[in-house]
Amino acid sequence: MPDGIDVVRPYGDTTGDGMVQLSFTLPVPPGPRAEGAALQLAGKMGIAPAMVVHSHGIGGGGGGGAAFTFFVVYGPVRHLVDLAAVQVEERAYPLLSPGEVDGAIRAGLHRQLVVLGACIGTDAHTVGIDAILNIKGFAGEKGLEYHREMRVANLGAQVTVPELVARARAERADAVLVSQVVTQRDAHLRNTRELAAAFREAMGEARPLLVVGGPRFDPAMAAELGVDRVFGRGTTPGEVASYLVHALIGSRRPDTPAPEDP
């Protein structure tokens, strides 16, 4: 933000009042001690003076008393937000229209771009990958199957990693798109690492572009997970198509692999 205000605080009903609201549960029976505990936590979070505007016990009724207390807390937060220091994952490639995507593939690849999609592991949530791949698309944008210059195979759910590797090899896939929705016990991260390792082992540098997505992924984690790109909540097919063009055609990968890092 070049001009204007660089430092802001949360807005309740007047500029700079810093007001926030939050709710949480403590494993403490309801009562003055619980409220004190909530205030202490709020204070440590930078909310001062904090107000516990509501609390109630959870887990009571019937027999023994409640073992937990739920709180709603209001108050001004001391912290300032420095807008100049905010970092966002900038999209490093232009958003292309469907026509531009097809044009770029025709001109740059001279053949159809081959895309494989799947949900791996035991995850059966296909709506997300379907939104990206199926003609019907998402948020008013057509899915990748709509592109004349793409050949898309959607393998559906519960595909094992070895199956996916075999299919990618057989179909000579340029890109493999994988969706992971269930995140309990970090299943999505483990499965993604397994995916990356399997492709690395089976195909080395010649592996297809690996793209994963799902609502709870952090797009900044690609490198750490060993994949090329991670897409999160609300991704549209156009973003994905534009990225594929950028990664596979724009930067000549994978024909001439980039030099190894030292």
Add this chain to the structure above:
Amino acid sequence: MTARLDLDPALVTRARELAACAAQPVVDLARAHTTVSVERAVLRLAGLTGTDPVTGDGDRREGTARDGTATDRVPWVNRVVDAVRDQVGLEHGVALPVWHALASGAAPDLQAVAEQVGAGTARFVVPTGAGAERARDAARAAVAAGLARVDANRARREELVARLGDAPRRPWVYLIVATGDIHEDIPQAQAAARAGADVIAVIRSTGQSLLDYVPEGATRTGYAGTYATQENFRLMRAALDDVSAELGRYVRLTNYASGLCMPEIAVLAGLERLDMMLNDAMYGILFRDINPRRTFVDQRFSRMVHARAGIVINTGEDNYLTTADAVDEAHTVTVSQLLNETLAKEAGLEDWQLGLGHAFEIDPDLPDSFRLELAHALLARSLFPDAPLKWMPPTKHMTGDVFRGYLLDGFFNLAGALTGQGILLVGMMTEAVVTPWLSDRDLALRNVRYVLDAAGGLVEDFAPPPGGFIDRRADSVLREAVALLERIADHPQGLIQAIADGTFGITRRPPDGGKGLDGVVALTAEAYNPALELLEAVRA
């Protein structure tokens, strides 16, 4: 007192006739086949338990309980059925060769047969003549003992409901727990019951549907759910019995008879006094890609067991609306309810046992969305006046805006109260964010309590006028449903073809695709299944 619409009676009759006709090929298929899981269920009813100790990866793997039992150890029932299949095939069923081995003195009891299989010394033959007669008698007696335990559990449930009291009102308040760890689930379930839940469902670990065996023992390592095992069933039922006594009302327990082991899980539910079971004719096919033939054979057997056990089934129509549009595809829910009803009745279930599913999944941004929801809910209520009906909360249009989600859940609860639903699955405002936190569940129950206390009685006053918006919408959905049923019934393969065509949840499943087809076996005329014989005898 229930809200009702005056549906066109001729149309309703036609809908039921068509559903029966569309389902007939499925029933014929089920009668002519058995599956590995049906046969394993027979052995379970006869009392065979435990796992082969030399199988499984033991403690090195995920899915291992802390007490040392491995969830990947192969149960004896699998070992025996596989051995019979290898040696003499399954087309006669497992009972003849197994009880022939027992009757001819090769082994003293079923457990010993299993151990011989483990040691590689078991030799199976299919008996004929007097030998077959003897094997049948012995098998029948063994399975009858298991069914007697199922019957005793049913009687015990009725006694407890009578003595402790039942849920205070309809709809029953149904809540899910899903920590992955049975010892974590138990206090959560008890807390939920104390906070007002009438029914506790323990959702299963992802991936269990695709296991072709039932894990064994108390488990602590599920993903997004807890493994369905006999021991987990027993532990949870005992914990809920305690809390039922404390609260003075019988708290029901639910699990899932779905996936590749549907018949066995149905048996375990009967043996451990579960009260309700998710059991849908198509869920596994559509959402887990389980082979349609496998599902239909397993399905019929499992429903016969539920019928005997006095278990209320819950069907899964709500799920279609997560992949298909709730307005455009509303009639597919009605069609599926009619098919589930006809298949359930064929398997011996009665109206009071049919928790037919439907859901509040219309896009809230659509004008009149709430009126449309009421129309759909009343259609189901009027079409199945004696079924409890399972009313499912919004999920698909829930977002990270939890405040809006709380409001939507309030409207969902109100629709449930107004239209006299039987079982209300409590919606969570954090549906799109996390598996529910303790506080999410508590807030959700407060929402339900407020709405039912404030407006529960409105069901008496709520009578949408004939010819009004709600009445017209219900009528048009029913007409679309009948038109679709006509198309399905027209095909010689009926429902089997409709599923291949992608009629439900816009998902296509061909009859020979999917997982588990290799576990389906065509029966010979001499085949014998003592469980089916005993279950069918009661109904005759």
